[in-house]
Amino acid sequence: MSLNKRDVLRALAALTAGAAFPATAQTAAPDLSAGRAIGAAYRAANPAVDFTALRRELLPRGFSSDAAAQLRQRVAADFRAARVFMFKGWRLSETEARLFALLT
Amino acid sequence: MAFIDARTLPEATEIEADLVIIGGGMAGIAIAKQWIASGKSVAILESGGREMDMEIQALYAGGGVMRAPGNPDRNIDDYLIQSRVRRYGGSGNVWGGKCVPLDEADFAPRAWIDRSGWPVTRAEMQPFYDRACDLLQIPRFDRDWDSNPDAARPPLAIGDDFFAAPRVFTALSGEVDRPRFDAWCNAFVEGADNIRVYLHANVTAIRLHRNGRQVEALGVACLNGRRHTARGRAYVLATGGIENVRLLLASGGIGNHGDLLGRCFMGHVTFGVYENADGLNTMLCVSDGQNMSLYTNNSRDIAHCVIASTLEGQRRFGAGNFTTTLFDSETAPPPEDAAVLALASQLDAGGASARRHFCFFMSEHLPNLESRLMLAPEHTDALGTPRVFLDWVYSERDLDSLERSIAALGDALGAAGKGRIRWPVDRSSLLSILSMSRHHIGMTRMHRDPEHGVVDENCRVHGVRNLYIAGTSVFPTSGIANPTLTLTALCLRLSDHLKRQMGVRA
Numbered sequence: 001m002s003l004n005k006r007d008v009l010r011a012l013a014a015l016t017a018g019a020a021f022p023a024t025a026q027t028a029a030p031d032l033s034a035g036r037a038i039g040a041a042y043r044a045a046n047p048a049v050d051f052t053a054l055r056r057e058l059l060p061r062g063f064s065s066d067a068a069a070q071l072r073q074r075v076a077a078d079f080r081a082a083r084v085f086m087f088k089g090w091r092l093s094e095t096e097a098r099l100f101a102l103l104t
Numbered sequence: 105m106a107f108i109d110a111r112t113l114p115e116a117t118e119i120e121a122d123l124v125i126i127g128g129g130m131a132g133i134a135i136a137k138q139w140i141a142s143g144k145s146v147a148i149l150e151s152g153g154r155e156m157d158m159e160i161q162a163l164y165a166g167g168g169v170m171r172a173p174g175n176p177d178r179n180i181d182d183y184l185i186q187s188r189v190r191r192y193g194g195s196g197n198v199w200g201g202k203c204v205p206l207d208e209a210d211f212a213p214r215a216w217i218d219r220s221g222w223p224v225t226r227a228e229m230q231p232f233y234d235r236a237c238d239l240l241q242i243p244r245f246d247r248d249w250d251s252n253p254d255a256a257r258p259p260l261a262i263g264d265d266f267f268a269a270p271r272v273f274t275a276l277s278g279e280v281d282r283p284r285f286d287a288w289c290n291a292f293v294e295g296a297d298n299i300r301v302y303l304h305a306n307v308t309a310i311r312l313h314r315n316g317r318q319v320e321a322l323g324v325a326c327l328n329g330r331r332h333t334a335r336g337r338a339y340v341l342a343t344g345g346i347e348n349v350r351l352l353l354a355s356g357g358i359g360n361h362g363d364l365l366g367r368c369f370m371g372h373v374t375f376g377v378y379e380n381a382d383g384l385n386t387m388l389c390v391s392d393g394q395n396m397s398l399y400t401n402n403s404r405d406i407a408h409c410v411i412a413s414t415l416e417g418q419r420r421f422g423a424g425n426f427t428t429t430l431f432d433s434e435t436a437p438p439p440e441d442a443a444v445l446a447l448a449s450q451l452d453a454g455g456a457s458a459r460r461h462f463c464f465f466m467s468e469h470l471p472n473l474e475s476r477l478m479l480a481p482e483h484t485d486a487l488g489t490p491r492v493f494l495d496w497v498y499s500e501r502d503l504d505s506l507e508r509s510i511a512a513l514g515d516a517l518g519a520a521g522k523g524r525i526r527w528p529v530d531r532s533s534l535l536s537i538l539s540m541s542r543h544h545i546g547m548t549r550m551h552r553d554p555e556h557g558v559v560d561e562n563c564r565v566h567g568v569r570n571l572y573i574a575g576t577s578v579f580p581t582s583g584i585a586n587p588t589l590t591l592t593a594l595c596l597r598l599s600d601h602l603k604r605q606m607g608v609r610a
Binding site: 032033034035037038068071072075076078079080082084087088089090091092093096099100 | 382384386438439440441442443444446447448450451452454511514515516517518519520521524525526527528529
């Protein structure tokens with residue numbers, strides 16, 4: 001099953017919307033436009049990437065708990081191999097940066 | 105009378121004692137305390153008095169520059185006078201009291217770091233660390249303290265390359281508890297009949313016997329013009345990491361057979377930005393919301409930890425020692441931070457409460473011959489002693505070490521599913537953003553071989569049988585740890601050695 005862009009947005013929203021933050025220190029809800037800014041930076045740095053193919057690669061059967069677990073493994077593997085993307089000093093796994101890129 | 109104002113002594117007084125300690129700071133006092141009722145006479149020669157005096161403090165004035173590849177030079181002229189205190193009690197009058205031993209890795213020879221390795225191991229230092237903790241009135245550190253006995257404050261589990269390194273505070277600081285610190289500095293002198301402290305007594309020259317192998321006398325000068333002489337069986341130079349070198353250089357370069365005197369200056373600095381011009385911060389986010397109070401609660405009555413790299417980690421990164429110190433962030437994250445935290449927490453921990461912490465990094469300043477202190481003979485102080493110029497130099501290796509360690513920490517956090525790191529600082533701006541600590545390390549380095557050190561493993565100046573050095577200047581490597589505990593432990597070790605040499609029962 002392949003996903004269209006709306007599906008990806010829904011999946012990423014699901015990934016991020018569940019995040020909770022301590023009331024004293026953190027924000028209440030993530031801002032997808034900020035995630036898009038990160039994604040845009042990744043796209044600018046990687047103009048040759050086929051994001052349609054990437055969408056199928058990262059979320060081949062839609063968003064599910066299995067997909068989240070696989071993404072988790074990919075992220076860990078990225079860090080172990082130092083496959084990272086730097087955004088304003090944040091050291092992100094390439095998979096994370098690509099997920100943000102799918103928001104754009 | 106245990107305290108004597110040298111300005112009031114008759115001109116050309118001969119001060120004599122079995123053990124003459126030059127400098128009444130933390131090191132000199134730690135040693136002198138070991139000689140109470142020893143049957144040997146001890147004289148401490150202290151430049152300052154019992155209060156701060158800016159005329160005396162001005163004797164410290166000098167010049168300096170900090171340099172690093174690709175960075176504009178940074179003027180540090182003020183550092184020479186602002187980073188130490190010329191007063192009885194020394195810089196103990198103002199230190200924060202933070203105590204921590206050096207790590208096992210700091211003592212170890214590390215093949216990837218030139219001039220690393222001490223002639224003493226961490227294990228051999230343990231009994232002296234224990235006694236230093238007792239002296240500074242803090243709990244003892246276990247030798248391999250890498251787990252936290254407090255289950256409610258768990259350490260961060262991010263693999264074998266990092267560990268939780270504890271710090272504790274002593275109240276024995278003039279800045280923290282003035283009455284207690286004064287009592288620590290004074291009571292032992294007032295109660296001992298064999299220890300005298302000469303205040304306002306500046307040692308301006310170490311005079312060697314004509315054979316060049318032993319100290320014959322010390323030249324002592326007062327700001328009121330009086331001149332005296334001090335003689336002893338053994339002499340301990342304990343005037344701090346910079347003045348130790350200055351006095352040896354000004355005395356003709358004693359101990360400089362290997363051209364190492366004044367070289368390999370190492371300092372401690374912190375690297376971090378907080379709401380800089382671009383609104384960026386140095387941060388560590390904990391994606392699973394773990395309680396991090398082990399690291400962030402740095403109140404004075406409880407041990408707290410930093411995230412430190414292990415010896416194995418340093419080997420794998422090809423880096424020196426490295427720590428990360430965390431603080432709580434009380435502000436809401438800006439949107440981009442929130443997006444990073446949200447995704448990381450969802451991926452790592454199913455959407456747990458991610459936390460972000462401000463942090464700063466410290467990276468070991470590696471031994472470097474070009475980082476050095478020099479006399480500036482065209483400038484002299486009020487006593488005629490040449491002032492100094494500090495050329496504080498970082499190499500590419502230092503910058504690589506910092507950046508590799510930060511990257512390794514970020515990767516370890518991410519691989520373990522524990523968090524992410526933010527380091528928004530370009531290499532070319534490192535000098536402009538760093539903050540300097542008041543630690544002056546390495547310029548009379550310790551080594552068994554006189555070609556590679558100024559002092560031997562007993563802190564004796566190579567080639568001079570009765571001259572010893574106490575303080576941070578003997579450290580061969582700097583580590584990250586606040587150095588007072590280690591310099592105190594080394595002082596106790598030196599004191600034991602001197603007692604054996606002088607036939608005093610321990």
